[in-house]
Amino acid sequence: MNTPAFGTGDASYQAAGGIDGLRRLVDDFYRLMDQAPSARVVRQMHPDNLDSSRDKLACFLSGWLGGPALFSERYGSIAIPAFHARWPIDESHSEIWLNCMAQAIALQGYSAEFAEYLLRQLRVPAQRIVQASRNRHAQA
Numbered sequence: 001m002n003t004p005a006f007g008t009g010d011a012s013y014q015a016a017g018g019i020d021g022l023r024r025l026v027d028d029f030y031r032l033m034d035q036a037p038s039a040r041v042v043r044q045m046h047p048d049n050l051d052s053s054r055d056k057l058a059c060f061l062s063g064w065l066g067g068p069a070l071f072s073e074r075y076g077s078i079a080i081p082a083f084h085a086r087w088p089i090d091e092s093h094s095e096i097w098l099n100c101m102a103q104a105i106a107l108q109g110y111s112a113e114f115a116e117y118l119l120r121q122l123r124v125p126a127q128r129i130v131q132a133s134r135n136r137h138a139q140a
Contacts, residue, residue, distance in 0.1 A: 013067030029104035089133040
C-alpha cells in the first residue's frame with residue numbers, strides 16, 4: 001500500500017496523529033520552552049498562561065498540515081508573520097523556537113521521515129517571521 005507523500009492532502013496531519021497528536025506536540029513544546037533556561041527569552045514573549053497559545057498553535061498546525069482549518073474557524077484569518085512582527089524576533093529567537101520544537105517532535109514517536117519533514121517545513125514560517133520583524137523594526 002502506498003501512503004500519500006507528506007504535504008499531499010491530509011497526509012502530514014494524519015502522520016502527526018490528527019488534532020490529538022498535534023495537541024500532544026504543542027504541550028511538549030511549551031513544556032520544554034518552560035523548562036529550558038536557554039528558551040527564557042522566547043518564552044517571555046508569550047503570556048504567563050499558555051492555554052490560548054497552545055490552542056492557537058495546535059489549530060494553526062492542523063490546517064497548515066492539511067487537516068481541518070481550526071485556526072480560521074476559531075480565530076479568523078491567519079497572518080503569522082504580521083502577528084509576530086510586534087516583537088523584535090531575530091535568527092537567535094527563531095533557532096530557540098525551532099530547537100524546542102525539534103525536541104518536542106523527537107518525543108512524539110513520529111517516523112524519522114515525518115519528523116525531518118515537519119522540522120524542515122517549520123523553518124519556512126520561522127524565517128518569514130524573522131524577516132517580517134526585521135522589516136517592521138527597521139522602519140521604526
